[in-house]
Amino acid sequence: MSKYHLDYLGQLESEAIHIMREVAGQFERPALLFSGGKDSITLVHLALKAFRPGKFPFPLVHIDTGHNFPEALNFRDDLVKKIGEKLIVRKVEDTIKEKNLTEQQGKFASRNALQTYTLLDIIEEFKFDALIGGARRDEEKARAKERIFSVRDEFGQWNPKLQRPELWNTYNGKIHKGENVRAFPISNWTELDVWNYIRSEKIELPSIYFSHEREVLEHEGQLVAVSEYIKLAESDIILKRKVRYRTVGDMTCTAAVESNATGIDEIINEIIATKTSERGETRIDDKVSEAAMEDRKKSGYF
């Protein structure tokens, strides 16, 4: 190969940086949605590459469900301090109180669906016209149809039948007042690509991505962390297991996988060998119906 050849991670990185800079160039008030998970940590790393030595042309925004892993929150605060960028946090708890929302009931009552209300409020509060997110097309079949610049109406809704054609590497960010664009720089990355990139760039991650001992419950074959957000029944058997997380969402709806992998190389080997998809293995919320993700996206979810 000639020396003028960019390897595949370099190509993916360049594409992601290009998309971020298009957001910065086309919008007046963009923001980067930061969840504390590996995909949004990767986005922050890409933003550093895209905009340093300048400041990010957008704040980081975290929708705090109140059900986060404490390790993820600590990591978030340390990262923000280290890079010296602005972080805006809004709590789902406050939205529930203000808007008199009804919380889900049951053992694993999740605030996943309620996040959308907080997200739409924060878009309105700061008049954000573009939100950068870490969603990937390989995650789920509704996401496979998502554009890189995805236009949402003023209710945050996605209309899959009326998507703009997206050609070459030209991104049309023109919108009407009140609409916003969700921009996905790592659309074309797979879970394995993200891990390979994290390894090659030596990106730090919260400790829960690596094997650790934790108290868990077994629920329909999945391991859910014991926490104050889960209603334990007397019959529940609490197990101690060596686990790690493949995705980091809420403690109530993210399942752990049993693993002894303490380093990135071991994790990558496990992912290559795994027989279950990322969301299938670790997300309790996608199993509700065949089209669960599609429905949530249509109503304003990422």
Add this chain to the structure above:
Amino acid sequence: MDILRFITAGSVDDGKSTLIGRLLYDSKSILIDQLLAIEKQSKNKEEGEIDLALLTDGLRAEREQGITIDVAYKYFSTPKRKFIIADAPGHIQYTRNMVTGASNSEMAIILVDARNGVVEQTRRHSIITSLLNIPHVVVAINKMDLVDYSEDVYNNIVIDFEEVAKSLALKDVKYIPISALNGDNIVERSENFSWYEGESLLHHLENIELESDINLTDARFSVQYVIRPQVTELHDYRGYAGKIISGIYRKGDKIIVQPSGLESSIKAIEIGGKEINEAFAPQSVVLHLEDDIDVSRGDMIVHRDHPPAIEQEFDVLLCWMGNKPLVAGNKYFLQINSKVVRSVVKEIDYKLNVNTLQKEYAPKKAELNDIIKATIKTASPVAFDSYKKLRENGGAILIDETSCVTVGACMIQ
């Protein structure tokens, strides 16, 4: 390891979804929970085997109606390459969707049903492949199991397609007989084709040479964003952030900014805040210039030799994607890379029949899925290359000024 982006052209009847499902399945990109979901759906059908086609249907409406609405992207990889498939639907709005999917593809797999041979649809797919200047083509002759793996059937289809390929000047055409349903010649060469000496489809996808597709001669850099840290220690820092569309940039290169025509040279090149001596397509970098000249988003920084064209009026082949018809005199935003200008479609020369290549001269309007030749005038000069020479700087989109929707794809002539 590198990336190959390809589009699959064909309808459900040609076994397109089955082929994609087969590639994903045999490359182990489909995991147990996804398979279980398909199995659940397959039970509603009267087939014993898993319906691989179900893997590619994403949205509820599609599953209910058994159709595909829009371009979906699928991913798989082997130790040699990462693959990105643009899966465009076969029936509805085919031209618009195939043009969209093809715009980023380096290869088109054109599916031919061995029982039907080269039909009108094959010609249509080939014409779009040619218009979008896709550098590599595979003609996958599918359903060979239904013609007893016959060499004669294969040979006749090759002879017929050779004619199509010649008339359209298609480049690098490869023929592979397959059965997507049975997995023949997909990953491994199948023993059912004792007469076939070539490689399997996946082997070809893994080994086709892509490096020479990148133009390293004509240096093009489109400015996306100007980095100006507002801090005292970096008071004079002014970096032009963008992606190298083509070519190589080196420290000291003499450059010209277009369309202004201002000249300077490259003082420094940075990636992620680190200085490097040279950078090449498709890297995203920051360029610094020796002189303090006016450069802003949408401008191009190019070498003084091999410059692009700078015009305010040019001819395009245009695929119309709007629901409202295009009439000569209509105004749109034209976007090419990061440059957006107002433009008017001055006149429509002809409409191209994508099945026959016949030209209908001076049509009154263009409608959704029409491909036309037109003349566009822009409000200010635009730096571009002909699409045939440099895809990355010869493709532009038209945006409706009032609806903000992307309504046209232009291949500049």
